[in-house]
Amino acid sequence: EVQLVESGGGLVQPGRSLKLSCAASGFTFSNYYMAWVRQAPKKGLEWVATISTSGSRTYYPDSVKGRFTISRDNAKSSLYLQMNSLKSEDTATYYCARHDLRGDYFDYWGQGVMVTVSS
Amino acid sequence: DVQMTQSPSYLAASPGESVSISCKASKSISNNLAWYQEKPGKANKLLIHSGSTLQSGTPSRFSGSGSGTDFTLTIRSLESEDFAVYYCQQYNEYPWTFGGGTKLELK
Numbered sequence: 001e002v003q004l005v006e007s008g009g010g011l012v013q014p015g016r017s018l019k020l021s022c023a024a025s026g027f028t029f030s031n032y033y034m035a036w037v038r039q040a041p042k043k044g045l046e047w048v049a050t051i052s053t054s055g056s057r058t059y060y061p062d063s064v065k066g067r068f069t070i071s072r073d074n075a076k077s078s079l080y081l082q083m084n085s086l087k088s089e090d091t092a093t094y095y096c097a098r099h100d101l102r103g104d105y106f107d108y109w110g111q112g113v114m115v116t117v118s119s
Numbered sequence: 120d121v122q123m124t125q126s127p128s129y130l131a132a133s134p135g136e137s138v139s140i141s142c143k144a145s146k147s148i149s150n151n152l153a154w155y156q157e158k159p160g161k162a163n164k165l166l167i168h169s170g171s172t173l174q175s176g177t178p179s180r181f182s183g184s185g186s187g188t189d190f191t192l193t194i195r196s197l198e199s200e201d202f203a204v205y206y207c208q209q210y211n212e213y214p215w216t217f218g219g220g221t222k223l224e225l226k
Contacts, residue, residue: 004162045155047214061214095163100165100168102168103151104215105168106153107165107174110162
């Protein structure tokens with residue numbers, strides 16, 4: 001059974017940093033592109049970052065480019081999101097998601113971890 | 120960015136009824152569209168990809184149609200477990216974007 005379990009969320013002040021983790025199990029992690037998707041309170045979903053199987057290629061929307069860094073450790077079947085220079089608008093539930101092998105959509109999601117950016 | 124507009128935002132229906140949810144893209148996305156289901160306390164579930172292809176495990180009462188800019192998710196003979204929030208997502212070009220969601224509520 002595919003499982004994605006996020007951790008590392010919490011309350012952080014504006015301008016500070018936070019690192020999220022996602023522990024993957026139930027599949028060969030190194031074979032899949034992985035992603036982070038977020039959902040601000042009472043808002044829709046927003047794709048945040050994607051990383052290739054080896055980690056050599058990463059992709060971001062303009063809203064987080066230069067502030068967020070996605071990375072992975074295939075030996076540990078783990079995905080990470082380093083978030084720097086956090087803003088109040090980064091407050092959201094962050095989901096770890098697996099890219100389907102056939103396309104750039106997400107076939108499995110974690111249950112999410114909450115990040116609150118507030119002074 | 121490709122803007123995805125879902126309608127309606129809220130939809131009330133009864134078990135056994137059929138409903139349709141619209142998703143419109145601001146430019147052509149071919150058939151590169153997915154639909155997801157969100158339920159409280161559960162991980163989001165991929166229902167349909169490529170506009171109309173059911174993901175393994177998706178009940179046959181779900182169907183997707185459309186291409187280009189206009190897409191529809193139809194649920195026939197609603198069951199109690201179908202009351203949830205539904206999102207569309209385009210993956211034709213970066214950045215991948217989602218619709219604002221449609222909340223399907225019990226009437």
